[in-house]
Amino acid sequence: xxxxQVHMHVKPEARQDFAEKAKALIxxxxxxxxxxxxxxxxxxxxPGRFVMIEEWKDEQAIEQHNQTEHLTGFFAYARDVLTEPxxxxxx
Amino acid sequence: xxxxQVHMHVKPEARQDFAEKAKALIxxxxxxxxxxxxxxxxxxxxPGRFVMIEEWKDEQAIEQHNQTEHLTGFFAYARDVLTEPxxxxxx
Numbered sequence: 428x429x430x431x432q433v434h435m436h437v438k439p440e441a442r443q444d445f446a447e448k449a450k451a452l453i454x455x456x457x458x459x460x461x462x463x464x465x466x467x468x469x470x471x472x473x474p475g476r477f478v479m480i481e482e483w484k485d486e487q488a489i490e491q492h493n494q495t496e497h498l499t500g501f502f503a504y505a506r507d508v509l510t511e512p513x514x515x516x517x518x
Numbered sequence: 519x520x521x522x523q524v525h526m527h528v529k530p531e532a533r534q535d536f537a538e539k540a541k542a543l544i545x546x547x548x549x550x551x552x553x554x555x556x557x558x559x560x561x562x563x564x565p566g567r568f569v570m571i572e573e574w575k576d577e578q579a580i581e582q583h584n585q586t587e588h589l590t591g592f593f594a595y596a597r598d599v600l601t602e603p604x605x606x607x608x609x
Binding site: 430432446449450453466467468469470471472473476477478480516518 | 521540557558561567568571
């Protein structure tokens with residue numbers, strides 16, 4: 428199993444729209460064969476600081492995920508509301 | 519460095535009080551010499567599902583933290599509002 432923490436910091440005015448749009452991404456991703464878990468969390472002390480906590484079966488599952496329309500489409504949107512580059516922790 | 523994800527599921531009616539009480543725990547913990555980062559996040563799709571994402575210098579730092587009044591006091595409170603045992607992922 429591969430664990431990922433994907434930290435994303437979003438402009439304050441965009442945080443509700445971001446969380447709303449992420450729900451479709453989450454539903455589609457949880458349906459992928461190689462996904463074990465995939466959930467978006469927001470920092471209770473710093474609204475707009477999000478982390479996607481992900482668990483994947485293997486490397487191939489992550490590579491397939493990275494090619495999906497639901498992920499590429501989401502990041503085409505997210506690019507404009509992130510305040511800094513995505514920070515990925517991998518375990 | 520040691521990474522911890524501490525997953526805590528809280529009764530719906532207690533989630534705001536839980537997040538509020540956790541802020542004092544977070545401030546005191548971030549002041550500990552052995553702590554690198556310590557933040558509480560809530561699942562945007564499932565309110566009441568929290569995760570504390572923690573980074574520690576070493577094992578000794580975690581052991582010292584586990585003896586502190588701010589942590590033991592917080593868990594004396596949290597025990598009554600958690601819906602299931604705490605689930606800790608360690609990396």
